[in-house]
Amino acid sequence: MKINKNTINKIARLSRIKLDDQESEDYIKDLNLILDWVDQLNEVNTDKVEPLSNISSSILPKRDDVSKDINSSEEILENAPDKLEGFFAVPKVVE
Amino acid sequence: MNNLIKGKKYDWEMVIGIEVHAQVKSNSKLFSSSSTKFGSPPNSQVSLVDAAMPGMLPVINKYCVEQAVKSGVGLNAKINNYSVFDRKNYFYADLPQGYQISQYKFPIVGEGKVTIDFKDGSSKDIRIVRLHLEQDAGKSLHDQNPSKTYVDLNRSGVALMEIVSEPDIRSPDEAGMYIAKIRSILMYLNTCDGNMQEGSLRADVNISVRKPNEDYGTRCEIKNLNSIKFIKQAINYEAKRQIEILESGGSIEQNTMLFNTSTGKTRPMRNKEEAHDYRYFPDPDLLPLEISNQDIEKIKSTIPELPDKLKNKFINIYNLSNYDASILTADKQTSDYFNETIKSDPELKKSSKIVVNWITSELFSLLNKNDLELISSPVSPKNLGQLVKLISTNEISGKIAKDVLEEMFSSKKSAREIVDYKGLKQVTDQGEIEKVIDEVITDNPKMVQEYLGGKDKLLGFFVGQVMKKTKGKANPKILNDILIRKLS
Numbered sequence: 220m221k222i223n224k225n226t227i228n229k230i231a232r233l234s235r236i237k238l239d240d241q242e243s244e245d246y247i248k249d250l251n252l253i254l255d256w257v258d259q260l261n262e263v264n265t266d267k268v269e270p271l272s273n274i275s276s277s278i279l280p281k282r283d284d285v286s287k288d289i290n291s292s293e294e295i296l297e298n299a300p301d302k303l304e305g306f307f308a309v310p311k312v313v314e
Numbered sequence: 315m316n317n318l319i320k321g322k323k324y325d326w327e328m329v330i331g332i333e334v335h336a337q338v339k340s341n342s343k344l345f346s347s348s349s350t351k352f353g354s355p356p357n358s359q360v361s362l363v364d365a366a367m368p369g370m371l372p373v374i375n376k377y378c379v380e381q382a383v384k385s386g387v388g389l390n391a392k393i394n395n396y397s398v399f400d401r402k403n404y405f406y407a408d409l410p411q412g413y414q415i416s417q418y419k420f421p422i423v424g425e426g427k428v429t430i431d432f433k434d435g436s437s438k439d440i441r442i443v444r445l446h447l448e449q450d451a452g453k454s455l456h457d458q459n460p461s462k463t464y465v466d467l468n469r470s471g472v473a474l475m476e477i478v479s480e481p482d483i484r485s486p487d488e489a490g491m492y493i494a495k496i497r498s499i500l501m502y503l504n505t506c507d508g509n510m511q512e513g514s515l516r517a518d519v520n521i522s523v524r525k526p527n528e529d530y531g532t533r534c535e536i537k538n539l540n541s542i543k544f545i546k547q548a549i550n551y552e553a554k555r556q557i558e559i560l561e562s563g564g565s566i567e568q569n570t571m572l573f574n575t576s577t578g579k580t581r582p583m584r585n586k587e588e589a590h591d592y593r594y595f596p597d598p599d600l601l602p603l604e605i606s607n608q609d610i611e612k613i614k615s616t617i618p619e620l621p622d623k624l625k626n627k628f629i630n631i632y633n634l635s636n637y638d639a640s641i642l643t644a645d646k647q648t649s650d651y652f653n654e655t656i657k658s659d660p661e662l663k664k665s666s667k668i669v670v671n672w673i674t675s676e677l678f679s680l681l682n683k684n685d686l687e688l689i690s691s692p693v694s695p696k697n698l699g700q701l702v703k704l705i706s707t708n709e710i711s712g713k714i715a716k717d718v719l720e721e722m723f724s725s726k727k728s729a730r731e732i733v734d735y736k737g738l739k740q741v742t743d744q745g746e747i748e749k750v751i752d753e754v755i756t757d758n759p760k761m762v763q764e765y766l767g768g769k770d771k772l773l774g775f776f777v778g779q780v781m782k783k784t785k786g787k788a789n790p791k792i793l794n795d796i797l798i799r800k801l802s
Contacts, residue, residue, distance in 0.1 A: 281374050
C-alpha cells in the first residue's frame with residue numbers, strides 16, 4: 220500500500236486536522252516509510268497462524284459493578300476552553 | 315397476512331430491519347466506575363476514563379457482561395465463548411475518545427429469534443443477527459444557544475446492547491410489536507429498564523420497499539427513534555416517500571435519515587457526501603472477552619420465567635386465548651399482578667377470563683385516567699380478586715362492580731367492605747324482584763298496552779324502571795326472565 224495525496228487528505232479530514240502542502244508532503248513521506256517498514260512482515264508466511272491477541276496468556280481483568288460518586292463537574296471542566304452551567308460549550312454541530 | 319401497501323401504480327411491500335440500542339441496567343459504566351444514574355447535574359458522573367484523559371485504561375464491568383449474556387439467552391440466541399472489543403473511530407464533540415469501544419467481527423451474542431403475536435392468534439418469528447456490547451456517547455444539546463452546542467458527558471461510557479434484527483419485518487405494526495417484545499424480554503430479565511422516554515431504549519430503523527417477490531430495494535436508515543409511535547410514523551412516511559420516487563421513475567439513494575417528531579417527516583442527514591469510514595480495529599487496551607460454558611450455565615440458572623413460556627403456561631392452566639395471554643405477559647408488572655390476583659382465591663381459576671378483563675380493561679383505564687403505573691395501583695391484586703369473585707358468584711352485577719372498583723380505587727377499601735357498607739348486594743331473591751316488577755306493571759298500564767301491541771323495544775323501559783327502584787341491584791338475568799314471563 221502506498222500513501223498518496225488523496226489518502227493523506229482523507230485521513231486529515233477524518234481526524235479534523237488541517238494540513239498545508241508542506242505538511243502533507245512530509246506526512247506522505249513519513250507514513251510511507253512506516254508502511255514500508257511494517258511491510259517487511261509480509262515476507263513471513265502466516266497462512267496457518269492464528270492472530271495473536273495476547274502475549275502474556277493473561278485473561279481480561281474485570282471489575283465488580285460498584286459505582287463511585289465522584290461529583291466530577293468542576294474537575295472535568297477545568298480544561299474546557301468554554302463552558303456554561305456545567306456543560307462543555309463547543310462550536311455548533313448540528314446534523 | 316397481507317401487508318402490501320398501494321402506490322399510485324403498483325402494490326409495494328416494506329422490508330424493515332431494526333437495530334435496538336438498549337442501555338444495560340447497571341450501577342456503573344461499561345469500562346469505568348462512574349455512576350449511570352439518570353438526571354444528575356451535567357458532567358457530574360464523568361471519570362478520567364470517560365473523559366478520555368491521556369493514559370487512562372478501560373476495565374470491563376463484569377455485571378454488564380453477565381447482563382448481555384442473559385439478554386442473549388432471552389433472545390434465544392447463541393452465546394459466543396470468545397468475543398472482541400473494537401474501536402469504531404469517528405469524530406464528534408460528545409465522543410471524547412474519538413472512538414467508541416464496540417464489538418465488530420466477534421460479538422458476544424450471535425444468532426437468535428423473537429416471536430411476535432397477532433390479534434388473530436397467529437404469530438411470526440423475527441430473526442436476530444447479533445447482540446453486542448458498546449459504549450454510549452455523551453449528550454449534545456443543540457437548541458440552547460444560536461452559536462454553541464452544549465455537551466454533557468454523563469452518559470459517555472454507559473453500557474449499551476445493540477440488538478440487530480434480520481430484515482424480517484414487513485409493516486409498521488410488526489415493527490412496533492417487535493420493539494415491544496424486545497423491551498418486554500429485557501424488562502423480564504431486568505437487563506434494561508425499558509424506559510424509552512429517558513432514552514434507555516432507542517432504535518435505528520432500516521427500510522426499503524419492493525414489489526412482492528422481487529429482490530430487496532435500496533434502503534435508508536432512520537436514526538435514533540425513541541418511541542413506538544414515532545417508529546411507526548417514521549416508517550409510514552419513509553415508505554411513502556420511497557414509493558413516490560420509484561413510481562415516478564426515480565431511484566432511491568442509500569442514505570441516513572433523521573425523523574422530525576413535530577412534522578412527522580424524515581430528511582437526510584447532512585454531510586452525506588462524506589461517507590463514514592469507521593476504521594474498525596481491535597482495541598489494544600482490551601484483551602478478548604472469554605466466557606466459559608460453565609459461566610454461561612451459571613448465568614442461565616438465574617434467569618426468570620420469560621414472557622413466551624409464561625404465556626403458554628397461562629394458556630394451559632387458565633384456558634386463556636393466545637392474545638389475552640400475550641397482553642398479560644407483555645410486561646412483568648401485569649403478569650405478576652394477574653398471578654397474584656388469580657392465586658388469591660382458588661375459586662378464581664374458573665373465572666380467569668373475567669379476571670383478565672377486569673385487569674386489562676377496567677383497572678387499566680382507571681390507572682390511565684389517573685396517570686398511574688400498575689405497580690402503584692391503589693387496588694391490590696387480592697382486592698381485585700375479591701371483586702371478581704363477587705361478580706362471578708352473582709353477589710353484585712357487572713355494572714355495579716364498575717362503581718365499586720372506582721370506589722376501591724379512591725378509598726383503598728376492599729370490595730366486600732364497600733358492597734356491605736353501601737348495601738350494593740345484588741337482589742337475587744325471585745319473590746322480591748317479582749314484587750317490584752308487579753309494581754312497575756301496575757304503575758304503567760299504557761306502556762304495557764303498547765308493549766303487548768308489538769312495541770318490543772319497551773322491554774328496556776321496564777328493565778330500567780325495575781333497576782331504578784332497586785338502585786341497580788336486581789340481578790339482570792332473573793329480572794329479564796320474570797319480566798318476559800309476566801308480560802307475555
